[in-house]
Amino acid sequence: MKLYYDPITVNCRKVVAGLDLIGASYDEERLDYFAGDHKQPAYTAINPNAELPALVDDDFVLWESNAIMVYASEKLGNKTVYPDDPKIRADITRWLLWESSKWFGNCYTYLLENVVKVMLDDAPDEALLDDHAPTFHAQAQILEDALAGREWLCDDHATIADIAVAAPMHLHALQKLPLDDYPNIRAWMERVEALPCWQKSDPVPHIPPEFLAKFA
Ligand SMILES: N[C@@H](CCC(=O)N[C@@H](CS)C(=O)NCC(=O)O)C(=O)O
Structure with a gap:
């Protein structure tokens, strides 16, 4: 999995903390929010909302920070931080x-x-x-x-x-x-x-x- 993010933003901080809580490892692609990297075509091809973060797992592209935490929890089968009750x-x-x-x-x-x-x-x-x-x-x-x-x-x-x-x-x-x-x-x-x-x-x-x- 590769995470596209800038650690200073709210939803990126959420996902970085969340993936750590989940125990998921991932590659990183750092973008500069204040430089507007998230509005450049290379990134909007991944997230057409021009918002950070986004996750790419092979051919699966996922944006929305909460969906990323749910996906990683499911993928790792972590039922402590995302119980199946x-x-x-x-x-x-x-x-x-x-x-x-x-x-x-x-x-x-x-x-x-x-x-x-x-x-x-x-x-x-x-x-x-x-x-x-x-x-x-x-x-x-x-x-x-x-x-x-x-x-x-x-x-x-x-x-x-x-x-x-x-x-x-x-x-x-x-x-x-x-x-x-x-x-x-x-x-x-x-x-x-x-x-x-x-x-x-x-x-x-x-x-x-x-x-x-x-x-x-
Ligand atoms: N609902 C989205 C919101 C993402 C979002 O708004 N990200 C902010 C950074 S926290 C962003 O990139 N905004 C674009 C901008 O300010 O131009 C999610 O949870 O991923």
Whole structure:
């Protein structure tokens, strides 16, 4: 399998951490997101969405980060991080879909305003963030309630659902995600952040120093 990715992006970090949790090995093709490599024909021939990441396994081309984690889990037969109990698997599917359809875009607003814009010497749009806050809080409360009384989202240990849902929050301090009212999310995120796969996929060492300096 070959993974096309840039380790600094949310969905690439998700897949790098996820493949590690799954125990999948793969070849790497690094692209430069900020240079726009993902918009070049050589890559859009693989992923016509011009989005990272993508996985190629012989003649099988797969894009969508959550699909990549499901495929790798199935291929390796890892039933710990992707259990085959129907209810747990459906619960994982639910959170993968929720992350992709709601949570990613929700948290991405903070990433764009408070991280990407700052890196590019632009100012966060505080009015936009204020307008967006009710959407964030409505969805964060759903995650907060789901984590009540449990350590992990879908099982008694980390599954690919935890990696998927944590990924959009991966730079939560820099993103300035308003997490004060969500103790369950904060405690769960600390557990995710203690996972070796999460620590090894830290995007910060891959961020150019001139961008990081903007947050000093
Ligand atoms: N649903 C897709 C989303 C992929 C996505 O949006 N990737 C971002 C990086 S995290 C990207 O490449 N965006 C293209 C761009 O910003 O031009 C997935 O989960 O793979």
